[in-house]
Amino acid sequence: MLNIEGLDELTQMNTFQQLIYYVQENGAYLWEQFTRHFLISIYGVLFAAIVAIPIGFYIARHSKLADWVVGAANVIQTIPSLAMLSILMLGFGIGVNTVIITVFLYSLLPIVKNTYAGVKNVDNALMDAAKGMGMTRWQQTYKVELPMAISVIMAGLRNALVVAIGVTAIGTFIGAGGLGDIIQRGVNASQGGAIILAGAIPTALMAVAADLVLAWLEKKLDPSSRVRK
């Protein structure tokens, strides 16, 4: 919220100074929207992972289903995010939940696809050895397939999270809050450039940081990079 007395001063500053001023004045609000934005994205991706990883494992073992499932997820992916939000809003109303569901739907494809590819690519000889030595189906899954596929699955999560952060930014249109809220305020205000930046820069930073952290994790979990520490 801008107070009226400040308005005069504000018009005399350049955009960068305005940005600093805005952040100083509205730090708490910004932080609140930042965490809200982050949590919406994370929840959507997490729920998607809970559903999509098992589906990926399942279709890796039942290849006939794979094309079908990946195809369906592909269709979801091609729906523009604004259209998807609007359609879902009709069903679920306005608010956070609808955005989380949207993120969830967009995250399904990259996670299913990567889980499928990761599990499918586990060397047959490894699975043969695992089974031949007396692992149960479940042990084969969590002792061999999961650790062997985990880095590829992480790559899927990473894709999903980056997309999710972008999708969440437009969630403001259905009143879900998040950094999109700030951007929209800037758009609506006259000379709102600084406010737009105050929303856009953290959004971009969040996406880049998520990407970097998950890329690092992905590399660390890659079994082929295992050597003695």
Next chain:
Amino acid sequence: MIEFKNVSKIYGDGTKAVDDVSFTINEGEFVVLIGTSGSGKTTTMRMINRMIDSTSGEILIDGKNIKDENAVELRRRIGYVIQQTGLMPHMTVYENIVMVPKLLKWDKDKMRETAERLLKRVDMGNEFLDRYPQELSGGQQQRIGVIRALAANQDIILMDEPFGALDPITRDALQELVKHLQEEMGRTVVFVTHDMDEALKLADKIAIMSEGKVIQYDTPDNILAAPANEFVESFLGEDRLQQRSTMQTVDQVMVKTPITVTSDMTLAESIRVMRDRRVDTLFVTDMHHVLQGVVDFEGINKNRKKAETVSEIMSHVYYVKSGTLLSSVADKMLKRGYKNIPVVNEAGKLEGLVTRASLVDIVYDTIWGDDEEVESIPLETTQYQESE
């Protein structure tokens, strides 16, 4: 004991991979399945641990039909080695070795002890335990593959062309190692290969397969002596069959009266025997002349104060049965450094002793022929040739 009774396997697409096969693998035997590609060797082998279920017939292990057993538990009792090693890249060498013990929930100390002991058996040090398989050479990886199959004291080990991807020298070393481990630990091994030399070298019995059937199942010597049909002959190759006709058995060259003592003899008496007969090794037998072990001068000397009779200090001895081909014995003496190898009959009675000196005689004979011939090549011949 593993019994195949009229076992067939027809795959879903109608391929008859194994066709009414019956044979028995005795405990402690090293059986090699050999045949052309697609003859059903792998299928036959994988039916033993139920990686493939037979279509008809029965497979019994120690009299029990394996179909009545839980497949997972069955597999944990049977070692499994494949050509691609199947080592887990995300697990250390240690974790790979103790995979089955871990599934069986052994305690940590026992697993550690097992891993270290087995690693030592394949001439690798404890420093390898924390490495990852990708940090080992192909030969080292397959060593780990082999000991992984022994780690839970499996009585039966299945091996599907385990050394097919290795260079000849490494393969040779690993063949020696596996045979040695098998003899020493008394495990039953079912080994698939299409390399006849490998089969002849390792097998107690060879099953020759073609088009899903076992054509001949016998000891290498018997197969060489009497191939069942033309297929077997062509599979063995002219060279090997010809070699066979000139091959000698241990009986022809062994020393007939090795110096023995009975197991209740005292150390002092034994020393006296050694001195009188001028030998440093004595074979220990029981009352019925059945071979029990061996004592040597060093062993007696070291234990002079601690032990009374030879039975307390004798060590195990590697022996062969009479009728064994000399070539395989020579191979062992040279590669494993035995000074001599006793020969026993079917009942275990000591019959004779193959010594390094007997090998020298053979080499002499093959280079210069029989004694008469040596005499019949007088020096004049050489002079005659020179004057030409």
